[in-house]
Structures are given as structure tokens and as C-alpha cells.
Amino acid sequence: MDASSQYRMENDTLGSIMVPKSAYYGSQTQRAIDNFNISGITLPRVFIKAQGIIKAASATTNMALGTLAPDMGKAIVQAAEEVIEGKWDNEFVVDVYQAGAGTSQNMNVNEVIASRATELGGGTQRVNPNDHVNMSQSTNDTFPSALNMAATEEITARLLPALSQLQEAFQKKADQFMPILKAGRTHLHDGVPIRLGQEFSGYAETVNTVRQQLTERLDGLYVLGLGGNAVGTKGSLQPGYIPKVMEEVRKRTNMPFREPINIFSFMQNMNEPIRCMLTLKELATHLIKITSDLRLLSSGPRTGLAEITLPSVQPGSTIMPGKVNPAILEMTHMVCCQVIGYETAVATAGIAGQLEINVMMPVIAHTFLHAIDLMVNAINTLVPKCINGIDVNQANCERWMNESLSLVTGLSPSLGYDMASQIGMSADEENKTIKQILMEKGLLTDEVIQAIDPKGMA
Numbered sequence: 001m002d003a004s005s006q007y008r009m010e011n012d013t014l015g016s017i018m019v020p021k022s023a024y025y026g027s028q029t030q031r032a033i034d035n036f037n038i039s040g041i042t043l044p045r046v047f048i049k050a051q052g053i054i055k056a057a058s059a060t061t062n063m064a065l066g067t068l069a070p071d072m073g074k075a076i077v078q079a080a081e082e083v084i085e086g087k088w089d090n091e092f093v094v095d096v097y098q099a100g101a102g103t104s105q106n107m108n109v110n111e112v113i114a115s116r117a118t119e120l121g122g123g124t125q126r127v128n129p130n131d132h133v134n135m136s137q138s139t140n141d142t143f144p145s146a147l148n149m150a151a152t153e154e155i156t157a158r159l160l161p162a163l164s165q166l167q168e169a170f171q172k173k174a175d176q177f178m179p180i181l182k183a184g185r186t187h188l189h190d191g192v193p194i195r196l197g198q199e200f201s202g203y204a205e206t207v208n209t210v211r212q213q214l215t216e217r218l219d220g221l222y223v224l225g226l227g228g229n230a231v232g233t234k235g236s237l238q239p240g241y242i243p244k245v246m247e248e249v250r251k252r253t254n255m256p257f258r259e260p261i262n263i264f265s266f267m268q269n270m271n272e273p274i275r276c277m278l279t280l281k282e283l284a285t286h287l288i289k290i291t292s293d294l295r296l297l298s299s300g301p302r303t304g305l306a307e308i309t310l311p312s313v314q315p316g317s318t319i320m321p322g323k324v325n326p327a328i329l330e331m332t333h334m335v336c337c338q339v340i341g342y343e344t345a346v347a348t349a350g351i352a353g354q355l356e357i358n359v360m361m362p363v364i365a366h367t368f369l370h371a372i373d374l375m376v377n378a379i380n381t382l383v384p385k386c387i388n389g390i391d392v393n394q395a396n397c398e399r400w401m402n403e404s405l406s407l408v409t410g411l412s413p414s415l416g417y418d419m420a421s422q423i424g425m426s427a428d429e430e431n432k433t434i435k436q437i438l439m440e441k442g443l444l445t446d447e448v449i450q451a452i453d454p455k456g457m458a
Contacts, residue, residue, distance in 0.1 A: 024091045026111035026129065032104035038097040043105060043362070044369050048092050050149035051109045052083035054142050054226065055133060057248035062135050065238040071121065076133055079116035084252075088112055096366040100359030106139040136241050140267060140357045141228035147365045148221045148272060152255060154372045155214060155221070155276075162379040163211040163283075169387040170204035173197075181454045182307055182397035183404040188296075190406040193454035196307070196392060203290050210283045217276045224249065224257045225266035231356040232267040270358050273368045274350045280371050281343035284336035291329040291336075291382075294390070298326060307397050311389030328386040335378040342371045401454050407434045410451040415443075 007018040010027040019030045059076040062068035068076075082088060091112045098104045110129035117127040127133065178197030185191045226249070227242035229235050234242070242259060249257050260266040300306035316325030345367045349360035358364070408424040415423075427437045434452060438444040450456065 024088060024112040024115040025093065025108055026115065028104065028107040028129075029094060029111050032094045032098055032108070036095040036098045036104070038095045041096045041366065042092055042094060043096060043365055044150070044373070045086060045089060046150040046153055047146055047365060047369060048089065048109070049084050049086070050146040050153070051106070051142070052080045052113075053149065053249060053252050054137070054146055055109060055113055056080035056084065057245050057252060058135065058137055058226075059133070060248050061241055061245040062238075064244060065240060067238055068132065068135060072117070072125065072127055072132060075117035075120040076113060076127060078120055079113040082116065083109065083113060088116065096362055098362050100362075101139050101357055102143040102362045102365070103139045105362060106134070106137075106143060110134045136227065136229075136237055136245070138229045140230050141225045141232075143361050143365070144266065144270065145224040145226050147361065147368070148224055149249070149253065149255075149257070150365075150369055151273065151276065151372065152218060152221045153253075154369060154376070155218060156255075158376045159372050160211060160214060162376050162383075163207055163214070165383050166379050166387070167204050167207040167211065169383045170200050170207060173387065173390055174200035174204055177392055180392050180394055180397055181401055181458055183401040183406070190404040192406045192409050193401055193404070193458040195458050196397065198458075199293075203293075206286050206290070210279065210286060213279050213282070214276070217272070217279055220272040220275060222255065222257050223260045223266060223272070225260055225263055228263045228267050232264040234263070264356075267357055268355070269353055270346075270350050270361065270364050273364050274346055277343045277346040277368055277371065280375060281340050283375065284339040284343075287378075288333055288336045291332045294386075295326045295329050298390075305396070305400065306393055307400065309391045309393060310386060313385055326386075328382055332378045332382050335374050339371045339374060342367045402435075403433055405434065407452045407454070407457070410453075410457050411448065414447065414451060 006021060008021045009016055010019050010030070011017075012027040012031075014031070017027050017030050017034075019026060023030075056077045059068060059073045059080065063070055063073035092108055094104045094108045107129060110133040113133045114127040114129040117133070118125070121127065174197045176197070177200055178195055180196040181193055182196050183190060184194035224246065225232070226245050227234050227237055229237070246257060246259060265271070294308070294310070297305055297308045298310045301309070310326055310329070312324045313327055315323070316327070317323035346364050349364045349367075350358065352358060352360045405424045405428055408420045408427070411420040411423065423434060423437050423441070423443075426432075427434050430437070435444065435449075438448060438452075
């Protein structure tokens with residue numbers, strides 16, 4: 001087949017390049033496709049949506065200020081709204097690992113909207129990606145603004161609700177298990193008695209604390225640097241552009257976005273993604289601890305602690321028949337390992353900010369948004385497939401508790417630490433319970449029985 005029937009020739013400042021005839025994107029996007037065949041990963045739908053909102057808000061503002069003809073402006077807005085709706089998602093093809101700052105990504109959006117707006121206008125006048133769609137904008141101010149908008153949507157609409165669901169699931173289990181007494185453990189060795197519900201209440205509050213921290217982090221993400229242009233000087237802007245475009249963004253998102261206190265700081269740094277990733281890293285750290293706890297508590301079922309049971313979701317071995325593993329907990333742990341690594345990637349990319357901008361914004365955007373997505377998906381799997389179905393093995397809880405050497409702690413106030421230690425060591429050496437040693441020594445009085453009663457100690 002003749003190449004001319006499949007491709008069209010486009011020109012830019014570097015010369016001519018062949019672009020698929022069916023593509024809405026143009027020469028700069030094609031150059032990015034040719035140059036950056038790296039991962040096959042593109043920025044997510046939520047980021048493209050945010051870019052579409054910015055383009056629509058900017059065109060509306062430019063029309064209101066008289067710098068963009070109404071007929072062309074309306075076509076750009078309609079094309080941008082189609083991008084927002086996801087109609088042209090297959091046109092956004094630039095690899096995450098691309099030219100610094102996201103220029104190729106911005107031009108991908110500009111070219112698609114320009115081609116579609118030209119089409120909507122009947123082709124009577126060409127809409128230019130730079131002169132018209134990108135009017136009053138730069139990659140350097142719109143890219144970090146789109147990232148903040150996308151992250152805000154993901155956190156408010158998906159991550160915070162997921163964390164609330166996880167907290168509630170743990171709290172329900174805490175309430176359900178509060179009557180259950182069991183052995184506490186420190187250093188993975190016997191500790192004084194605790195209620196199983198108390199353990200789960202700790203998990204619930206840990207999740208709640210991180211949820212509150214993320215809610216606080218949202219305030220910084222509401223800052224957008226639209227109008228900063230290339231270096232923050234707001235060059236080539238019509239008076240009134242910034243407040244008007246911010247108003248349009250707020251209207252389209254129903255979120256309280258605002259201007260930065262210092263536009264130059266916003267342009268130079270990726271402050272909020274770095275801070276939010278630190279909170280996500282903390283969440284990952286806590287979830288690793290919690291899921292590890294649940295794996296230990298459910299270990300066995302015959303040779304481990306086996307104080308709780310987990311829902312069976314799939315066979316656990318290709319060679320050991322009947323084996324069932326804590327698969328959902330293991331998946332969550334893996335996701336958390338990835339998120340911790342992602343935090344390092346974002347921090348390292350944040351270091352790469354030089355002078356007026358950070359050119360590592362594309363990888364920061366991908367990593368930050370993917371970390372949120374992974375966490376949401378993991379938690380939304382963890383709750384229904386694992387936490388909600390956890391049950392207690394009360395007989396094992398009682399057995400381990402009654403055999404715990406740390407019951408001797410209750411004797412310290414009456415017998416003293418040294419005597420209590422000797423009793424505990426004797427019980428360990430002779431493989432007897434604390435109560436048996438006390439009985440042999442003639443020390444098992446009503447007062448002593450009360451002192452080592454797990455209910456009182458817990």
C-alpha cells in the first residue's frame with residue numbers, strides 16, 4: 001500500500017515529518033513517539049482530563065478577554081471538553097519517559113485539540129496548537145497544575161474513601177473481637193495479655209491518622225500556578241487572565257483551587273507531590289506492618305499462632321495439596337514495597353529541579369499518580385477479600401494466653417521483680433505454666449490468682 005495513503009506530511013521548526021493520516025496529533029507528538037519508545041506507559045486518564053480542563057478554561061478566559069475569536073474559542077472549548085470526557089484517549093501516546101518538563105505531553109494535547117477544533121469549525125480556518133490552544137500558557141505552568149488537579153481528584157474521590165473503608169473495617173473487627181483475650185507479644189516473644197479487639201483498634205487508628213494527614217496535604221495540592229508561563233513572570237498575559245482562568249477551573253472541578261503565594265516557588269519545585277508521596281510512604285510502611293501482623297496471627301493452621309483465620313481466596317501451592325496462603329495480604333505488602341520505592345523515585349526527581357523549573361515532572365506525575373492508583377486498588381481488594389472475612393480462633397487465643405510466661409508480670413507488685421523472674425524462668429525450664437509453678441511453691445493464693453488473671457491484666 002502506498003505510504004501516502006496512510007500518512008500525511010507535517011512541518012515544524014525542525015522540518016518535515018510523516019504523521020498517520022488518521023491521527024489527530026501532529027508533528028511534535030510524532031517526534032516524541034519516534035524519540036521516546038521507552039516503556040509503553042503513558043500518563044493516566046485523570047491527568048489527561050486535568051489538561052483538558054485547563055485548555056477549556058484557558059480558551060474560555062481568552063475569549064472573555066478578547067484575545068481569542070469566539071468561533072475559534074468555542075471550537076477549542078468543545079474539543080477540550082471531548083478530551084475531558086475521554087473521547088480521544090487513544091490519541092495521547094507520549095511515553096512517560098520523555099523530554100524534560102513535559103513539553104511533548106503538552107503539545108500532544110494542544111495538537112489533538114487543535115485538529116479536532118479545526119474539524120469542528122468545518123476546516124475553514126486552521127486552529128494552531130501553539131498560537132490558539134496554548135494561548136496564555138506554557139508547559140511549565142500547566143503541567144504541574146494538571147498534576148495537582150489530577151492528584152486532588154484521585155485522593156478525594158478514591159484514596160480517602162478507600163482509607164475510610166479500611167478504617168471502618170478494622171474498627172468493626174475491633175468491636176467484634178474486644179471480648180477475646182489473648183497473649184500479647186513484644187519482640188515476637190510472650191507479652192502480657194491483651195484483647196484481640198485492642199490490637200485491631202490500633203490498626204484502625206493508624207489508618208485514621210494517615211487519612212487525616214492526607215486530608216491536610218490536600219490543601220497544598222489546591223495551589224495551581226496557571227498564568228506563570230515559562231518562568232513565573234506571567235509574561236504576555238492579558239490583565240485579569242489569572243483570576244478568570246482560576247475561576248473557570250474552580251467552576252469545572254468544583255474544587256477550591258487557588259493561586260500560589262509565590263508563583264516562583266511553585267514553578268521551581270514539586271513541593272506537594274513530594275510531601276504527599278512521603279505520606280503515601282508512611283501509609284505503605286504501616287500497611288506492611290499490619291499485613292505482616294495478620295500473617296503472623298493467622299500462621300499455621302497447625303504449626304503457627306493460628307489465633308485468627310483469613311478468608312480462603314485461592315489455592316496456595318502447586319505441590320502441597322490443600323495449602324492456602326494469605327494471598328491478599330501478600331499482594332498488599334508487594335504494593336507497599338512498590339510505593340516505598342516510588343517515594344524514592346519522586347524524591348530523587350525532586351532533587352533535579354534546577355533554577356526556574358523541575359524538568360523531571362513527567363516521571364513525578366506518573367509515579368505519584370500510579371502510587372495513588374496502586375494503593376486504592378490494593379485497599380479496595382484488601383477490605384472485602386480479607387479484612388471483612390477475618391474470624392477468631394478463640395481456643396488458640398486462650399491456649400497461648402494461659403501458657404504465656406509473661407503472666408508472671410502480674411506478680412511483680414506483690415512478690416517483687418526478682419522473685420517473679422525466677423518463677424517465670426522455672427516455668428520455662430520445666431515446661432510448665434506459671435500457675436503450676438506457683439502451686440508447687442505453695443504460693444497460689446486467691447490474691448495471686450487474681451494478680452495473674454488475664455482479664456484484670458488486659
